[in-house]
Amino acid sequence: MTGKTHIMGGIAATTAYAYYSNYDPTALIISGAIGSIIPDICHGGSKIGRRFPILSNIINAIFGHRTITHSLIFLVLIGYILTLIxxxxxxxxxxxIGMASHLILDACTKNGIKLLYPASVTVRLPITTKTGGAVENIVLIALTIVTIYLGKEFIL
Ligand SMILES: [Zn+2]
Incomplete structure (x- = not known):
């Protein structure tokens, strides 16, 4: 999935979570947008990879693309680091939540993700699409509609 779909996915997921919880919607949604692009730090051409090229190159050289940064272990690790900060x-x-939305969206692509890294099993959902394709645009529109529908509660 492309960066904008991931960001919208993170925003939609955290907007939905804000709708059903008592967390601060602004902090939740901004953090969700940031979290949604963190896993692609393993990819130098991604939004976050271009921002942190050295870190991105190191992670890519050691682990490759869509391995550890697209796994449950990394999700837990980042969550733990955040509790320290x-x-x-x-x-x-x-x-x-933003990171989890990224993993779900990438699991909808043909390449799938290494969710259980270091186990090499590839996880992908039964319905997949290719990155940047027409289906992804439909997903992007659907995520936007969900965000507006649920998010209007916070704006009004
Ligand atoms: Zn990814």
Whole structure:
């Protein structure tokens, strides 16, 4: 999936979570947008990879693309690191939900993800699409509609 689909996925997921919880919607959604692009740090051409090229190159050289950074172990690790940095639960939940949304969206691509890294099993959902294809645009529109529908509760 492309960066904009991931960001919209993170925003949609955290907007939905804000709708059904008592967390601070602003902190949750901003953190969700940031969390949604963290896993692609393994890819130098991604939004976050271009921002942190040295870190991105190191991770890519050691682990390759879509391995550890697209795994449960990395999700837990980042969640744990966040608890050391902040006690703002809205930020922690936002980043974790944003990252989880990224993994779900990438599991909808033909290449799938190494969710159980270091186990080499590839996880992909039964229905897959190719990155940047027409189906992805439909997903992007659907995520946007969900965000507007649920998010209007916070704006009004
Ligand atoms: Zn990815």
């Amino acid at each position: 902040t006690d703002n639960q809205s930020i922690i939940m936002g980043v974790v």
